[in-house]
Amino acid sequence: SRTAAVIPAAGRGVRLGPGAPKALRPLNGTPMLIHAVRAMAASRAVSLVVVVAPPDGAAEVKSLLASHALPERTDFLVITGGDTRQESVKLGLDALPPGIDIVLVHDAARPLVPVDTVDAVIEAVRAGDPAVVPALPLADTVKQVEPREKGEPEPVVATPERARLRAVQTPQGFDRATLVRAHETVALSGEGATDDAGMVEQLGVPVVVVPGHEEAFKVTRPLDLVLAEAVLARRRA
Numbered sequence: 001s002r003t004a005a006v007i008p009a010a011g012r013g014v015r016l017g018p019g020a021p022k023a024l025r026p027l028n029g030t031p032m033l034i035h036a037v038r039a040m041a042a043s044r045a046v047s048l049v050v051v052v053a054p055p056d057g058a059a060e061v062k063s064l065l066a067s068h069a070l071p072e073r074t075d076f077l078v079i080t081g082g083d084t085r086q087e088s089v090k091l092g093l094d095a096l097p098p099g100i101d102i103v104l105v106h107d108a109a110r111p112l113v114p115v116d117t118v119d120a121v122i123e124a125v126r127a128g129d130p131a132v133v134p135a136l137p138l139a140d141t142v143k144q145v146e147p148r149e150k151g152e153p154e155p156v157v158a159t160p161e162r163a164r165l166r167a168v169q170t171p172q173g174f175d176r177a178t179l180v181r182a183h184e185t186v187a188l189s190g191e192g193a194t195d196d197a198g199m200v201e202q203l204g205v206p207v208v209v210v211p212g213h214e215e216a217f218k219v220t221r222p223l224d225l226v227l228a229e230a231v232l233a234r235r236r237a
């Protein structure tokens, strides 16, 4: 079986503050996207990495890939993304060549996922699970609320049992045909799907969770940049 990784990297990263598209911001001098690409290419099972670039950023992404050291055994493809993460992933799937039967979808915003986590996801798909997500237990208790205007106190509706909740990460791994079917049939409005496995769930196809990793956290807010750079510094030490 052949595995490809699709990396949606077309987001603006508004929550990170003003500046370049999130995926192009540097972590210890190297763009976040390059870290994420290397994290996928680090798996010997991954033969192709498809990067979904910001609408005006495809040329820049291509030159970044050309100017950073990447494994020779991996092929790279750069395409242009859409308005939502879901659209960007769909465009990535449309660009996959024949012969790929397992697809990973990995956020550029999770640049530090260890290769063992990537391999564990691929292994579970190979073993027969059509949809596999890495996830971790939650540190915080979670409340469901009735949303109110910004700043207004929000009434609590429910407190789901924390022990049964998982915070999901990427790469999420799929049987290719299953993920393509999900993206062709599941229509979501607004922001679209924030998670590919959720679309597969809507097909009624079972999704399983495997252990995630602390270092697969998503770089979303300014503090996450501090943590990511500290993790990189510790790896080099």
Ligand code: C5P
Binding pocket: 007, 008, 009, 010, 011, 012, 022, 023, 052, 081, 082, 083, 084, 085, 086, 088, 089, 106, 107, 108, 109, 110, 194, 218, 220
């Ligand atoms: O916004 P969020 O952090 O959930 O984005 C997750 C990933 O989806 C990021 O890597 C981001 O670049 C990507 N994305 C995309 N196209 C969009 C919006 C987000 O590829 N239109």
